[in-house]
Amino acid sequence: MFDKSFEDLIDIEDYTDKELEKIQRIIEQDEDENPLYELELVYRGQPKAAPRPKVNRANATMYDPGQKDKKMLKSFIIEQLDDIDNFKLIEGEIDIELKIYIPMIKSIRDSKVKRYLAESGKLRPLTRPDIDNYEKTVYDAINGVVFVDDSQIVDVRAEKYYSIIPRIEIKLTYREKPLKCSINKKK
Numbered sequence: 001m002f003d004k005s006f007e008d009l010i011d012i013e014d015y016t017d018k019e020l021e022k023i024q025r026i027i028e029q030d031e032d033e034n035p036l037y038e039l040e041l042v043y044r045g046q047p048k049a050a051p052r053p054k055v056n057r058a059n060a061t062m063y064d065p066g067q068k069d070k071k072m073l074k075s076f077i078i079e080q081l082d083d084i085d086n087f088k089l090i091e092g093e094i095d096i097e098l099k100i101y102i103p104m105i106k107s108i109r110d111s112k113v114k115r116y117l118a119e120s121g122k123l124r125p126l127t128r129p130d131i132d133n134y135e136k137t138v139y140d141a142i143n144g145v146v147f148v149d150d151s152q153i154v155d156v157r158a159e160k161y162y163s164i165i166p167r168i169e170i171k172l173t174y175r176e177k178p179l180k181c182s183i184n185k186k187k
Helices: 017-033 067-082 112-119 131-142
Strands: 036-044 054-056 061-063 094-103 153-163 167-175
Touching (some): 036 067, 067 131, 094 131, 112 153, 131 167
Parallel strands (some): 094 153
Antiparallel strands (some): 036 167, 054 061
């Protein structure tokens, strides 16, 4: 995420020496004052995909039928965060890796060969729900609990697997605060 120097990303000839020095100074100061951290969380339970919002026909209001699942995931995450000394809400940019392990379907569970292939990650789910619906459930559950807002997520990797132990593994790589430059200042 933060391993490329700015020389690799821009045409240096378009910048004055003063501009390049300022950019380098901001980057070095940010790396010194705002190191990279990792946070790993595991939800042990059956992953639930975010369902589409529904309409209550009696009073024509919208509601979220997946709210109960999000609350359960959120409380599980809060419990894990309580075990971390001095955890503060993340304000900086975030890379997130999700590994979603859904229960094996009967045809896989009943075959030793297929079960082995599934657990080793060789046989992957090509079924619904879509992976982005699982992602949405996770983001909604940890929004305001782990980070300020899911708009801070700048890089995502999500993978879906079968497992005899359904779970969601969440790995966040982040900086506590945004890069110090005028575009990221709070208004």
